Amino acid sequence: MKKEIPHLKNTIISLKNITVSYDGEQVLGGFDLEIHDGEFVTLLGPSGCGKTTVLRTIAGFIRPDGGDVFFYDKNITGLPPHKRAVNTIFQKYALFPHLNVYENIAFGMRLKGRGEKEIRKTVHEMLAMVNLTGYAHRGISRLSGGQQQRVAIARALANEPKVLLLDEPLGALDLKLRKDMQAELKKIQQQTGITFVFVTHDQEEALSMSDTVVVMDGGVIQQIGSPTDIYNEPKNAFVADFIGESNILDGVMLEDYSVKFAGHSFRCLDSGFGRNTPVDVVIRPEDIKVVEPDSTRIVGDVTAVTFKGVHYEIIVDVAGFKWMIQSTECPQAGDHIGLALTPNDIHVMEKSEYSGVFGDYSTFSDEMEEDINTSDEASENTWAEEEENTDEI
Amino acid sequence: MKSNSRLLSAPYTVWMTVFIVLPMLLVGYFAFTDKSGSFTLENMLSVGQYSNVFLRSIWLGAVATVVSLGLGYPLAYLIAKTSVKRQNVMVMLVMLPMWMNFLLRTYAWMTLLEDNGLINSFLAALGLPRVHMINTAGAVVLGMVYNYIPYMILPLYSVLTKIDQSVIEAAQDLGAGDRQVFLKVVLPLSMPGVISGVTMVFVPAVSTFIISKMLGGGGNLLIGDLIDMQFLGSAYNPNLGSAVSLVLMVIILICMGIMNQFDDGGADEKGGMLL
Numbered sequence: 217m218k219k220e221i222p223h224l225k226n227t228i229i230s231l232k233n234i235t236v237s238y239d240g241e242q243v244l245g246g247f248d249l250e251i252h253d254g255e256f257v258t259l260l261g262p263s264g265c266g267k268t269t270v271l272r273t274i275a276g277f278i279r280p281d282g283g284d285v286f287f288y289d290k291n292i293t294g295l296p297p298h299k300r301a302v303n304t305i306f307q308k309y310a311l312f313p314h315l316n317v318y319e320n321i322a323f324g325m326r327l328k329g330r331g332e333k334e335i336r337k338t339v340h341e342m343l344a345m346v347n348l349t350g351y352a353h354r355g356i357s358r359l360s361g362g363q364q365q366r367v368a369i370a371r372a373l374a375n376e377p378k379v380l381l382l383d384e385p386l387g388a389l390d391l392k393l394r395k396d397m398q399a400e401l402k403k404i405q406q407q408t409g410i411t412f413v414f415v416t417h418d419q420e421e422a423l424s425m426s427d428t429v430v431v432m433d434g435g436v437i438q439q440i441g442s443p444t445d446i447y448n449e450p451k452n453a454f455v456a457d458f459i460g461e462s463n464i465l466d467g468v469m470l471e472d473y474s475v476k477f478a479g480h481s482f483r484c485l486d487s488g489f490g491r492n493t494p495v496d497v498v499i500r501p502e503d504i505k506v507v508e509p510d511s512t513r514i515v516g517d518v519t520a521v522t523f524k525g526v527h528y529e530i531i532v533d534v535a536g537f538k539w540m541i542q543s544t545e546c547p548q549a550g551d552h553i554g555l556a557l558t559p560n561d562i563h564v565m566e567k568s569e570y571s572g573v574f575g576d577y578s579t580f581s582d583e584m585e586e587d588i589n590t591s592d593e594a595s596e597n598t599w600a601e602e603e604e605n606t607d608e609i
Numbered sequence: 610m611k612s613n614s615r616l617l618s619a620p621y622t623v624w625m626t627v628f629i630v631l632p633m634l635l636v637g638y639f640a641f642t643d644k645s646g647s648f649t650l651e652n653m654l655s656v657g658q659y660s661n662v663f664l665r666s667i668w669l670g671a672v673a674t675v676v677s678l679g680l681g682y683p684l685a686y687l688i689a690k691t692s693v694k695r696q697n698v699m700v701m702l703v704m705l706p707m708w709m710n711f712l713l714r715t716y717a718w719m720t721l722l723e724d725n726g727l728i729n730s731f732l733a734a735l736g737l738p739r740v741h742m743i744n745t746a747g748a749v750v751l752g753m754v755y756n757y758i759p760y761m762i763l764p765l766y767s768v769l770t771k772i773d774q775s776v777i778e779a780a781q782d783l784g785a786g787d788r789q790v791f792l793k794v795v796l797p798l799s800m801p802g803v804i805s806g807v808t809m810v811f812v813p814a815v816s817t818f819i820i821s822k823m824l825g826g827g828g829n830l831l832i833g834d835l836i837d838m839q840f841l842g843s844a845y846n847p848n849l850g851s852a853v854s855l856v857l858m859v860i861i862l863i864c865m866g867i868m869n870q871f872d873d874g875g876a877d878e879k880g881g882m883l884l
Contacts, residue, residue, distance in 0.1 A: 275782060276781075277778055277781075296781070296786075297778070297781040297782050298781045298782070298783075298784045298785055298786050298789075299784075302782075303782055303783065304778075304779070304782045306775050306778070306779060307775075308773075308775060310773065310775035310776050310778065310779040311776075311779075312776060312779070312780070312794060313776070313798070314794075314797045314798055323780070323783050323793070324783035324784050327783065327784040327785055327789060327793075328784060371779075371783070372782075372783075375783055375784065
């Protein structure tokens with residue numbers, strides 16, 4: 217398998233006007249997406265945003281209520297999973313517990329009636345690719361989570377899929393292992409040139425691995441773009457908040473290249489919004505410089521400082537609105553400081569349904585963050601149960 | 610902690626000793642002694658005379674087990690596939706016959722199968738020839754299947770519901786159609802259920818005496834009947850009865866040992882043709 221530079225011309229998978237409901241509740245309504253040959257696409261969004269449903273629709277496990285799925289020019293909407301040229305890496309690996317590593321990887325090839333010699337060769341190639349040479353005889357229960365994940369990858373790739381679907385495959389791994397696997401997956405994707413469709417709720421994972429990120433919420437695509445586009449030019453408050461940390465302020469576009477927020481007008485690089493249009497203004501915490509209070513127009517009092525390793529996370533109260541700043545400077549809580557911005561640091565977005573949903577950092581604390589994560593997991597579980605129920609019906 | 614858990618298991622240990630270990634020792638004692646209580650191999654040797662009874666019991670028990678598996682597996686599979694609410698109802702329906710007395714159930718079959726029974730009366734009413742059913746080996750097998758099939762269905766059902774749906778999806782994803790998913794994933798993963806189901810049907814079927822007595826007539830004597838006759842019947846001879854019991858126990862142990870061999874062929878041995 218040789219490396220192919222993604223030219224992103226041929227559409228390999230296209231979803232047209234897909235509608236999916238579970239128990240009368242619509243998850244996807246009129247969903248459209250095009251995936252190009254050789255692309256690493258990530259579907260990113262919070263639990264219940266429909267990203268897994270999109271993946272399962274491509275795999276064939278979900279028959280949409282409406283709309284069509286195309287593989288190149290062929291309509292595959294009614295095609296069962298075992299006849300599709302796509303393979304899936306499941307969230308919990310779903311390895312066959314009654315087979316050893318070798319037989320797990322050989323499973324797909326045996327179904328295709330490949331010769332024993334070819335199977336053996338491919339299995340060993342795959343084992344080498346995922347760094348598990350010498351594990352062929354092992355039983356599945358004797359592997360660690362990371363090793364099981366590698367077997368799942370090898371098993372899917374041994375089938376030579378045109379498209380590999382990955383359903384939050386790194387979710388169960390610890391941080392260090394997850395980073396290693398991210399790099400490895402990216403490498404495998406580049407080596408093989410296979411189209412990857414990756415589902416995750418981890419924005420950092422999405423940014424570091426993908427050619428294209430599809431940000432979803434409520435079954436709707438909020439933004440599609442390269443990781444840098446998504447981060448630097450978020451389309452609305454949801455994207456800005458979900459991808460990285462953001463200070464999202466209420467503003468008014470006075471005229472082209474001039475925006476007013478926090479009681480002052482600033483020069484910016486955005487244009488085309490018209491005169492005196494209400495907008496959302498995004499300022500990333502790492503773009504803000506901490507300066508002497510008398511040298512700038514935005515001044516406030518430090519309310520909290522948290523050490524984060526690379527930088528400090530500083531919460532500053534500016535006339536009641538709490539900003540987050542990431543800086544290597546370390547002011548003390550109670551200090552009166554100034555915040556400096558350059559036109560490049562200011563990003564202007566149109567108002568959307570998400571405007572005002574994401575407030576300032578006044579309630580921000582680490583405990584809060586944890587609470588959000590646990591409730592996130594809880595809803596993930598009910599989600600999985602819902603999906604199981606639909607399978608049974 | 611350790612003494613605590615020993616204390617907790619004490620009631621069962623006592624129960625086991627008094628009602629299982631001691632009787633088994635007694636069976637062993639009777640098997641190797643004569644009426645006066647002195648040691649003899651006479652009983653064990655005369656068990657050989659009844660080898661046709663043993664063979665018939667094992668044969669009918671095996672047929673009943675295979676039929677139960679053939680009927681029970683698809684049903685267990687069907688139950689495991691339906692929604693949870695319907696599963697509970699269907700499992701209850703499977704167990705329902707067990708709420709009725711065993712003798713009564715078997716007796717009911719007698720009246721159905723008799724030469725002048727309900728089925729033959731019905732056939733006669735339709736102008737069809739009567740069929741002789743009672744007192745045949747087939748009637749005995751029918752009685753065994755009818756009485757013991759829940760013990761086949763329940764372990765199969767419980768194993769089948771535990772198979773992870775994502776493993777089945779993984780097989781489909783890798784190119785397996787419905788038939789291959791069943792043969793390559795569902796069936797191997799349900800083997801523990803098959804083994805316990807087979808054991809739970811075969812063991813009571815081999816040693817039954819009521820079913821053969823009521824549905825098999827005199828011509829289908831089984832080991833259970835033989836033992837019954839030695840302890841309670843005309844041929845009163847507890848020493849021979851004990852010897853027969855002992856041999857039966859050994860046969861069942863061997864059968865179970867063979868069955869468990871199928872289960873032990875785990876993942877590590879399979880597919881060992883590499884490297």
